[in-house]
Amino acid sequence: MEIPRHWRIRQQRYALVGEVCPHCNAKLFPPRDVCPECGQDARTPYQFSGKGEIYSYTTIYEPPAGFEEYTPYTVALVKLEEGPIVTAQLTDVGDRPIEIGMPVEMVTRKIRSDGDERGMIIYGYKFRPLGLMSTE
Amino acid sequence: MTTLVNKHPENILLKPIRQVGISGYGAYVPQYRLPASEVARVWTQGQAALPIKEKSVPGLDEDVATMSIEAARNALARAQINPQVLRAIWVGSESHPYAVKPTSTIVAETLGATPNIQAGDWEFACKAGTEALVAAIGFVGSGMADYALAIGMDTAQGRPGDALEYTAGAGGAAFVIGPATDSLAIIEHTYSFVTDTPDFFRRQYQKYPEHAQRFTGDPAYFKHITNAAQTLLEASQTKPKDYRYAVFHQPNVKFPQKVASQLGFTKEQIAPGLLVANIGNTYAGSAIIGLTAILDIAEAGDRILVVSFGSGAGSDAFSVVVTDKINQRRDLALKTRDYIARRVPIDYATYVRLRGKLVMK
Numbered sequence: 001m002e003i004p005r006h007w008r009i010r011q012q013r014y015a016l017v018g019e020v021c022p023h024c025n026a027k028l029f030p031p032r033d034v035c036p037e038c039g040q041d042a043r044t045p046y047q048f049s050g051k052g053e054i055y056s057y058t059t060i061y062e063p064p065a066g067f068e069e070y071t072p073y074t075v076a077l078v079k080l081e082e083g084p085i086v087t088a089q090l091t092d093v094g095d096r097p098i099e100i101g102m103p104v105e106m107v108t109r110k111i112r113s114d115g116d117e118r119g120m121i122i123y124g125y126k127f128r129p130l131g132l133m134s135t136e
Numbered sequence: 137m138t139t140l141v142n143k144h145p146e147n148i149l150l151k152p153i154r155q156v157g158i159s160g161y162g163a164y165v166p167q168y169r170l171p172a173s174e175v176a177r178v179w180t181q182g183q184a185a186l187p188i189k190e191k192s193v194p195g196l197d198e199d200v201a202t203m204s205i206e207a208a209r210n211a212l213a214r215a216q217i218n219p220q221v222l223r224a225i226w227v228g229s230e231s232h233p234y235a236v237k238p239t240s241t242i243v244a245e246t247l248g249a250t251p252n253i254q255a256g257d258w259e260f261a262c263k264a265g266t267e268a269l270v271a272a273i274g275f276v277g278s279g280m281a282d283y284a285l286a287i288g289m290d291t292a293q294g295r296p297g298d299a300l301e302y303t304a305g306a307g308g309a310a311f312v313i314g315p316a317t318d319s320l321a322i323i324e325h326t327y328s329f330v331t332d333t334p335d336f337f338r339r340q341y342q343k344y345p346e347h348a349q350r351f352t353g354d355p356a357y358f359k360h361i362t363n364a365a366q367t368l369l370e371a372s373q374t375k376p377k378d379y380r381y382a383v384f385h386q387p388n389v390k391f392p393q394k395v396a397s398q399l400g401f402t403k404e405q406i407a408p409g410l411l412v413a414n415i416g417n418t419y420a421g422s423a424i425i426g427l428t429a430i431l432d433i434a435e436a437g438d439r440i441l442v443v444s445f446g447s448g449a450g451s452d453a454f455s456v457v458v459t460d461k462i463n464q465r466r467d468l469a470l471k472t473r474d475y476i477a478r479r480v481p482i483d484y485a486t487y488v489r490l491r492g493k494l495v496m497k
Binding site: 017068089091092110 | 195197198
């Protein structure tokens with residue numbers, strides 16, 4: 001079990017909390033405290049909007065340990081509207097064809113259990129296709 | 137000798153010192169739907185009378201924590217407040233993901249509402265959500281806090297082949313309770329009616345609940361809802377016609393229709409909140425998700441009666457009056473009907489997989 005590791009990164013995992021560089025305004029995800037754009041200190045927390053689009057994707061049929069019950073599932077590189085690209089599972093896709101450039105939004109979902117059914121439940125961001133529903 | 141029943145008729149309604157209301161509300165329903173005909177196909181050769189059309193089923197990666205988070209995000213979007221001003225997050229459910237460890241801390245951390253906050257999980261079968269709501273009204277109404285978040289959410293359990301398997305659904309609602317001056321709807325007063333009635337229960341370590349067949353009707357559902365609603369109506373000197381809408385706990389289509397008619401409410405008054413035919417019984421979310429669907433269409437000045445029911449047993453009744461702020465804020469999040477319209481029908485085999493009923497090891 002790796003409880004401390006999951007606990008340490010819970011805010012970025014649960015809600016896409018990264019950092020913003022106070023010097024050049026670059027948005028950082030995951031948070032790394034040093035701006036990759038200008039090389040200066042960047043420790044200001046930043047809540048990402050969760051909106052983005054699919055940069056690339058692949059479907060997993062032979063999963064790593066811990067993900068067996070979810071197969072098949074699709075993993076995507078998602079380009080967030082603030083700039084960074086994150087790797088995450090897609091969810092609530094159903095039969096819809098996935099395409100590069102498809103708009104997606106972040107949701108917080110169960111990722112897996114840490115170890116067996118006695119372990120902690122790990123929650124984190126996934127992305128689902130945007131525009132399934134209208135607010136009209 | 138002191139009397140055992142003291143009704144305090146002069147102040148039987150629960151009213152906070154300062155007026156409070158609903159600053160924001162949000163619903164969530166997962167996308168999968170199991171038609172009741174699928175349960176009948178597998179267990180009765182299709183012969184059973186179907187209590188609803190279909191029920192909502194959570195995806196493999198969904199539980200009460202994740203569903204509460206989405207409903208809460210919708211409620212916060214409508215409340216237009218910084219999560220840091222919330223001073224309580226209370227989640228009512230009978231399907232909390234952990235036996236020991238709060239769902240509410242996961243929700244609070246995800247929303248960015250920690251650490252200056254009360255957090256706790258509530259349990260009272262199907263009225264755990266409204267119990268949290270009454271507590272939030274008291275918490276804000278006393279002046280201890282300006283904003284509190286109350287959630288009722290469930291991924292209900294039903295034994296395969298049992299009558300409950302047709303209806304045990306998934307979904308619920310979240311409400312930001314705040315000062316009346318910032319509210320989409322003002323809470324006039326509440327009243328709760330509780331007795332010890334073992335109509336439905338689940339023992340520790342048991343996967344599925346037990347229910348006492350017809351005992352769940354008259355001495356449980358109808359007695360508690362009727363007493364809660366009638367006492368609120370009498371004590372507030374209102375009549376069913378003073379309410380534009382009403383919503384009652386909805387374990388199936390028949391019960392809420394019957395209790396509404398017995399109390400003097402019309403089909404038109406209950407229609408917008410009666411969602412059970414399309415999403416099933418969402419347990420701790422059942423009455424209050426009906427309220428969200430009503431708030432999606434209500435107009436300023438509309439008065440709404442909400443009466444929950446939780447086995448065990450009790451009912452919480454609320455009188456809510458919509459304000460003109462609803463017009464600017466209800467479009468800030470997805471509507472309840474949007475979630476209901478987003479449906480992916482599944483067969484019984486997929487349902488069994490999604491609900492973890494397959495033995496994998």
